[in-house]
Amino acid sequence: MKLGTKFIHAGAEPDPSTGAIWPPIYQTSTFVQAAPGDHKGYEYARSQNPTRFALEAAFAGIENARFGLAFGSGVAATDAVIKLLQPGDEVIAGADMYGGTYRLFSKVFARFGITFHYVDMTNVQNVAAVVNEKTKMIWAETPTNPLMNIADIEALSAIAKQHKLILVVDNTFASPYLQNPLDLGADIVMHSATKYLGGHSDVIQGALMLNDQQLRDELYFIQKSCGAVPGPMDCFLVLRGIKTLHVRMQRHCENGRQIAHFLRNHPAVEKVYWCGFEDHPGYAIAKKQMRDFGGMMSFTLKDDSVENARRVLSSTKLFALAESLGGVESLINHPASMTHASIPREERIKNGLTDSLIRLSVGIEDADDLIEDLNQAIG
Template sequence: MEFGTKAIHAGAEPDPSTGAIMTPIYQTSTYVQEAPGKNKGYEYARSQNPTREALETALAALENGKYGLCFSSGVAATDAVIKLLAPGDEVIAASDMYGGTYRLFTKVFEKFGIKFHFVDMQDAANISKYINANTKLIWLETPTNPLMNIVDIQAVANLAKGKNIIVCVDNTFASPYLQNPLDMGADIVMHSATKYLGGHSDVIHGCLVMNDKDLKDKLYFIQKSCGAVPGPQDCFLVLRGIKTLHVRMERHSENGEKIAHFLKNHPKVGKVYWPGFEDHPGHAIAKKQMRSFGGMISFTLKDETIAAANKVLSSTKLFSLAESLGGVESLINHPASMTHASIPREERIKNGLSDSLIRLSVGIEGADDLIEDLKKAIG
């Protein structure tokens, strides 16, 4: 089945009582039971909700997985994965990861005795150096946020094979339309569904998708027991969003390519981070494991001062200065002071995330209008 067909039909069944084509919002906290222990499959909304189940089915289909689980945010979904671990376990993660994930790992879970190694994952050999008997999880992003580095998912999965190590891929930047990590050997896919899956900057949501039932059962226990579940209205908004995911991602990618080339040819722009360029270090791998290169771009100016970056950040009209990404509207972001502010400066600089780096989430507006907006802002 083609992706667009799945996006529109997966998880969608006409409402049996009314025939409504859209999944109803089951706005309820509890369900009436015929007798103690005798119910229609629903007991309490933290455990089950029909709107959430429809979305979980749809998300699993989009990632070519068997099971989906929804959470109240991408961070909540990440939190659930780390709760699979125990004190003394070790995690290998990317050194240039999303700042919110870094904060969760270092400020919350390190004090519970879980050890994290942050490494450059562009070469799988760097990962193998840290694998030992205590390694239980490899956490990766590809493309990475915000430096757009590419990690070979299949190579990492091969490293973990037979070692009782879970491989989890944060697939937020790519979305299921561009990349399906389970097909390449990953055990879990995580999304901040707030971003491309929702697509309209109106919902906070997260999800996990996997194939292994035992893993799903453990994560469902955490979902139910810890309670970071989304409400039915949020699930409805993501269900609505994914129906247009394929057409939105096509435009995000088309616009992203045009803007990446515009920036690369601009005399005041320094380096442009976008995996679609043939001279990008990860281009060959990205071409192999992605269907296109997406609408996320980062860049620096030749004038690398904060003042020069701030001028651009405050001068755009169509690119709105805001955190987040993946909505239909274009956003401009300053990772050092916004999405990655929780990472110590020395760590950011060591990993290549400079104080003047600018990140773009290219929306689905007219590409020429977006280019003109950047042209005026850069000067």
């Protein structure tokens, strides 16, 4: 099945009682039982909800997975995955990652005896060098947030399989339109469904997709027991968003390509981080494992002062200064003080995330208008 067809039809079954083409929003906390134990598969909405189940079927479909699980946020989905581990276990994670993931790992789970090693995953030998008898998981982002570094998922999978590790890939930046990590050997795929899957900046949600029955059962137990589940209206919104993912992503990619090249040719811009440039260090791997290069990018200015960056950030008219990404509208962001503020400055600088770096989430507006907006803001 082609991508566009898959995104529209994944998890979509007419409502058996009415024939409604959209899954109803089951806005209920509990379900009446004819007799104790006679609950037709539904007892309590934290454990089961038909709208959420429809979304979870869609999650599985769009990532070529057997199973999907929905959570109240991307961080909640990440939290559930780390709860698979025990005190004393170790995780190898990318040094260049979303600040909220780093905060969860370093400030929450590290207190419970789980050790995290942060390495540059653009070279998989850095991962192999850290594996020891306590290692249980590899956590990768590709492309990374916000420096657009690329990790070779197949190579990471080979290391994971050799050492019997769980490979988790945060696929938020690419979306299932551009990349399917399970097909490349990953064990679990995580999405902040808030972003491209929802696509309209109107919902907070997380997703996990996987193939292994035992892992699915463990994660479902955690989902049910810890309770970080989305409500039915949120599930409906993400179901609706998925149906247009392919047409939105196509425009995100088209606009992203134009804006990346515009920025690279701008006399006031020092460097553009976008994995679609042929001289990008990860271009060959990105071209191999992705279908296109997306609408996420970052850049620095030749006047590399925080003051100049703040001037640009405050001068755009179409690019809204806001956290998050992946919506139809374009966003501009200052990672050092916004999405990655929880990472210590020395760690950020070491990984290349400077105080003046600017991140763009290129939306689906007319590219010429976006270019004009950036041009007047940069000056």
